[in-house]
Amino acid sequence: MTRLSEYLLPTEKEAPADAEAISHKLMVRAGLIRQMGAGIWTWLPAGWRVHERVVEIVRAEIEAIGGQEMLMPVLQPAEPWRRTGRLEIEELFKLNDRKGSELVLAMTHEEAVTFHAAQIINSYRDLPLILFHVQVKERDEPRPRAGVLRTREFVMKDSYSFDRDPAGLEQSYALHVGAYDRIMERTGLRYYRVESDVGMMGGLGAHEYMAPCAAGEDEIALGGGYAANVEVALRSPEVERVGEGLRRDGELLTVEPAIEIGNIFKLGTRYSEPLGANYLDEHGAERPIWMGSYGLGPARVVAAAVEQFADDHGISWPRALAPFAVHLVALGRPGTPERDAADRIYEDLRAGGVDVLYDDRERAAGEKFADAELLGCPLRLTVGRRTLESGEVEVQVRRGRAEAPSLPLTGEGADLVRRVDELWQSVP
């Protein structure tokens, strides 16, 4: 059901008064998300479609490197967290059940997955292994901000690799680097993979996938094939501060704000040791499992896409993330020939498998155009009186608001679908 007259897309002319970031303003205005509390957000139908587009890409690429999807709980006993020393983390939500038992709301799932690994993985024959899930995380953030950019509850894809030794971990890590590179390429975002800090995860090494944009909370240093989190860059001996900027081996680095989309860590035995996740090798010796942890926040991909491609008129989705491929605008009233033509085109597109949002509302033309550009679907088709006069359906490519060659009104529906598909291939 994607007739706008029946679809929940609460667009607003004005952004929330307190919104600052572009993605915050536009995602609310476009009817994608609504706020319930500080850092607590609901995804409305169109927004959730975008979110799930990201999840589908991520799922496909993690499965492609052998990842097996599962689902671990958000509500967890506190004990494993105590054993890894993470029960003390302030951002961790803690609670008690009616019996007084200590529980936590998971902020990530190393404890859970390692808890299971300790029970289930016994032999070198069980390794290597990659597990992942797409699950809600809870973090008692000191300062949620910028809409969906930093929230207290958010969906994350996290995968975990299990290997016999450091060499195995390197391989699993490399697989994830490949998968993450492909994920980022497929989303259409501008991004950088940078060396990063291990932070609260602990472990041996880490990279972050950063999407440059104005609302970014982090800073990345770039230049001559080098890319690093600024904090990390400043720790290395060859990098020095030069006024506002940085210099590395004599070469100036540019510094850009960026959103952290994902991060990957070589955990080593940081979790397997305290939680007793061991295996027996060929010689019957007990050894700790070498682990890796790989996170990615779909909501941040969505927000970064809004930030990177928005213009004065609204959002402009890369086609991989768009809630709909085609935003079909009918200008005629019900009962008019131009409206009949629009209805027919809608049915043809739908029958042809095109993801189409049909604006069949009785609204002024300007409002419909404005809403279409705010929502940001890659292609806009307009059917009005002019369409009947000229025999052509006008097409606007959202990126750049560029006029594309019109499509013939007459002919087989399949022909229209084919032409729309061709156009689709040409948009960014």
Add this chain to the structure above:
RNA sequence: CGGGGCGUAGCGAAGCCUGGUAUCGCGCGGCCUUUGGGUGGCCGAGACCCCCGGUUCGAAUCCGGGCGCCCCGACCA
């Protein structure tokens, strides 16, 4: 956790200083009008003025306490 700001209708705001129970725009409902860039007109509905307490004949307004939200910084995915 430090600093700043803000809570009045679904959204955005005015009123608060100088107390007399509420105003505007958008949106929403009805009728008419208009139909290629947020058309125009008439009518209408919609507000425990964030909460609790105090002062007062009377509190959106003054005082005290609380809660909530946003922004900057610190921290963090």
